[in-house]
Amino acid sequence: MSKKIYSLEESGAFVExxxxxxxxxxxxxxxxxxxxxxxxxAGKKTAYGSKPWAxxxxxxxxxxxxxxxxxxxxxxxxxxxxxxxxxxxxxGENYFxxxxxxxxxxxxxxxxxxxxxASAIACGLVDFSIGxxxxxxxxxxxxxxxxxxxxxxLHRVSEAGVLPFMPSVSTVGAFSNDIETLDKVMxxxxxxxxxxxxxxKNIFLLEDAFSIASPLVQKAVKExxxxxxxFDGVNISWIGFGDIIGEKFDLTACNExxxxxxxxxEFTNTVGGWIESAKPELGPNFNAAYQNVRNFDRAGLNxxxxxxxxxxxxxxxxxxxxxxxxxPTTPTVAPKKGSxxxxxxxxxxxxxxxxxxxxxxxxxxxxxxxxxxxIDGIPVGVSLAAGNYQDEFLLDAAKYFFDxxxxxxxxx
Numbered sequence: 001m002s003k004k005i006y007s008l009e010e011s012g013a014f015v016e017x018x019x020x021x022x023x024x025x026x027x028x029x030x031x032x033x034x035x036x037x038x039x040x041x042a043g044k045k046t047a048y049g050s051k052p053w054a055x056x057x058x059x060x061x062x063x064x065x066x067x068x069x070x071x072x073x074x075x076x077x078x079x080x081x082x083x084x085x086x087x088x089x090x091x092g093e094n095y096f097x098x099x100x101x102x103x104x105x106x107x108x109x110x111x112x113x114x115x116x117x118a119s120a121i122a123c124g125l126v127d128f129s130i131g132x133x134x135x136x137x138x139x140x141x142x143x144x145x146x147x148x149x150x151x152x153x154l155h156r157v158s159e160a161g162v163l164p165f166m167p168s169v170s171t172v173g174a175f176s177n178d179i180e181t182l183d184k185v186m187x188x189x190x191x192x193x194x195x196x197x198x199x200x201k202n203i204f205l206l207e208d209a210f211s212i213a214s215p216l217v218q219k220a221v222k223e224x225x226x227x228x229x230x231f232d233g234v235n236i237s238w239i240g241f242g243d244i245i246g247e248k249f250d251l252t253a254c255n256e257x258x259x260x261x262x263x264x265x266e267f268t269n270t271v272g273g274w275i276e277s278a279k280p281e282l283g284p285n286f287n288a289a290y291q292n293v294r295n296f297d298r299a300g301l302n303x304x305x306x307x308x309x310x311x312x313x314x315x316x317x318x319x320x321x322x323x324x325x326x327x328p329t330t331p332t333v334a335p336k337k338g339s340x341x342x343x344x345x346x347x348x349x350x351x352x353x354x355x356x357x358x359x360x361x362x363x364x365x366x367x368x369x370x371x372x373x374x375i376d377g378i379p380v381g382v383s384l385a386a387g388n389y390q391d392e393f394l395l396d397a398a399k400y401f402f403d404x405x406x407x408x409x410x411x412x
Contacts, residue, residue: 004103005124006101006103006123006124006125008079008125010101010123011100011101011103011119011120011123011125012082012098012099012100012101012116012119013034013081013082013100013101013115013116013117013119013120013123013125014034014079014080014081014082014116014120015037015047015079015080015081015082015097015116016044016079016080017078017079018044018077018078018079019076019077019078020041020071020076020077020078021071021076022071022072022073022074022075022076023068023071023072024072024074025074026072026073026074026075026188027073027074027184027187027188028070028073028074028075028184028185028188029074029075030074031074031075031076031127031128031181032075032076032077032078032126032127033070033075033076033077033078033126033127033128033129033130033185034077034078034079034080034081034116034117034120034125034126034129034130035067035077035079035080035081035117035129035130036080036081036083036087036114036116036117036129036130036131036132037049037080037081037082037083037116038083038087038132038162038163038165039064039066039067039130039132039161039162039163039172040060040062040063040064040067040161040162040163041060041063041064041067041077041080042060042061042062042063043059043060044059044060044080045057045058045059045060046060046080046163047080047083047096047097048083048085048086048087048163049082049083049084049085049086049087049094049096049097049113050085050086050096050280050282051096051097051281052278052280052281053086053274053280056274056278056280060161062161063161064158064159064160064161064162065158065160065161066130066157066158066159066160066161066162066172066189067130067161069188069189069191070130070185070188070189073188075127075128075185078125078126081100081114081115081116081117081119081120081129082094082097082098082100082115082116082119083112083113083114083115083116083117084112084113084115084137084286085282085283085285085286086165086271086286087112087113087114087132087134087137087163087165088113088165088267088271088286088289088290089112089113089285089286089289090111090112090113090135090136090137090140090349090350090353090354091109091111091112091285091335091340091349092109092110092111092112092113092115092118092119092141092144093109093112093285093337093338093340094112094115094283095282095283095284095285095286096283099115099337100115100116100118100119100120101119101122101123102119102122102144102145102334103119103122103123103145104122104145104146104377104378104379105144105333105334105377105378105379107336107337108144108333108334108335108336108337108378109144109334109335109336109337109340110122110141110144110145110334111140111141111142111143111144111145111330111334112137112140112141113132113137113141114129114131114132114133114137114138114141114149114175115141116129117129117130117131117138117141117175118131118138118141118142118144118145118147118149118175119141119145121145121147121175121176121177122145122146122147122177124177127176127177127181128174128175128176128181128182128185129174129175129176130172130173130174130175131149131172131173131174131175132159132162132165132170132171132172132173133151133170133171133173134165134166134169134170134171134263134361135166135169135259135260135263135354135357135358135361136330136353136354136356136357136361138150138151138171138173138174138175138369139151139329139330139357139360139367139369139381139383140329140330140353140357141175142175142329142369142371142381143329143330143369143371143379143380143381143383144330144333144334144379144380144381145334145379146371146374146379146381147175147176147177147371148175148176148177148178148179148182148368148369148370148371149173149174149175149182149368149369149381150173150174150182150186150366150367150368150369150394150395151171151173151360151366151367151368152171152172152173152186152189152190152366152391153171153364153365153366153388153389153390153391154169154171154364154388155171155364156171156190156366156389156391157171157172157173157189157190158172159171159172164270164271165266165267165270165271166262166263166266166267166270167266167270168262168263168266168308169259169262169263169361172189173186173189174186174189179370179395179398179399179402179403180399182368182395183395183399186391186395187392187395190391190392192391192392195392197393197396198321198322198390198393198396199233199322200231200234200322200324200397200400200401201233201234201235201320201321201322201323202234202235202236202237202320202322202323202324203228203234203235203236203237203324203325203326204237204238204239204244204323204324204325204326205225205236205237205238205239205325205326205327206239206240206241206325206326206327206359207238207239207240207241208240208241208250208251208252208355208356208359209251209327209328209331209355209356209359209383210222210327210328212251212252212331212352212355212356213328213330213331213332213352213356214331214332216333216375217328217330217331217332217333217373217375217380218328220373220374220375220380221327221328221372221373221380221382223373224372224373224382225326225372225382227401228326228401231401241254241359244314244315244318245311245314245315245318246314246318249311250355251355251356251358251359252351252355254311254355254358254359254362255351255354255355255357255358256351256355257304257307258304258307258308258311258358258362259308259354259358259361259362260354260358261296261300261301261304262301262304262305262308264292264293264296265296265298265301265304267293268293268296268298272290272293272294275290308362311362311363312362312363312364315362315363315365315388316363316387316388319363319386319387319388320387321387321390321393322393323386323387324384324385324386324394324397325359325365325383325384325385325386326382326383326384326385327356327359327382327383327385328356328373328380328381328382328383329356329369329380329381329382329383330353330356330380330381331352331353331356332349332352332353332380333375333378333379333380334378334379335349359385360383360385363385363388364388365385365386365387365388366385366386366388366390366391366394367383367384367385367394368383368384368385368394368395368398369381369382369383370382370383370384370398370402372402382402384397384398384401384402
């Protein structure tokens, strides 16, 4: 059965299309890519998922540094992709620009906030795409759309020319339909040097993330990673977040007491000031979420900052060369479009999803979502994470354990 080919219009993934030719020949020769619309391209307005923001700001003068890296490596840009409003969402339903298509589950959301970047890959319109990730904005849409997506170690990729969001946790990363392309792109962005390969010693299955996930997701992910037991010399064991940091503390608390407070506080500075002064039209979903920002008590910020740093240091101390963590990327398959309208459903989806994504966020870890699991044909990602600054090791491990043939077989 042939795979359906979607047009640019059917995908709904693009804000605008154009062609930016590569600067020169390089390792990305012949590849086409798209860019999330919170990343500057010279001569283009960066809408940030908000038409009022675009109307109130000038076109960019320069490309973001990460885009110049890619153009300098031989790839050609064909357009800017839809992002959630101010990238402050994980669902991919944008009031101003619509909902990009999730082609593997057309009645379901694509995930956000890098919704268009994931959709463009899943629809087969580009070879790779660039997105950003703070609370899961690459990993979540990669999981829900069934594509590869990588969030690198915090601050290894320059965010010069990327619109401000949550500087202490925000990263630039990439999507692709195969690990080989993702590997090439990420090594350009990471300006990787020739490094000695590291053998995988331990794969820790993160208990908290599995327990947060639905029973069907747990089952699908466990089945998709059962082949890991066949690799000699690799120790596979279960571990709780509390075991990693040496105290009674779970991923839900990691998100609610540490990372979310830091993110909320930073958003008041990076975007909140403009919203309060410009008083723009806001989408209803964003406006409801933004009330949490307005109501945030900054007096307790130091407590959250100290906790974030303490958790980071403990994860850093626990993790050794050769260690990997494995877990479901998201706790559910993609919810149906429009199903997150009630407060209870929104809180459940966001609470569980961000609890899982907070592990790499608080640990400043590289993480790759792998399209290895499915439930009745609907994709759900399997994540591998490695230690801080172990991005190249993580890419090597993803290729070693989840090569294309293995993933395709698991998806049947």
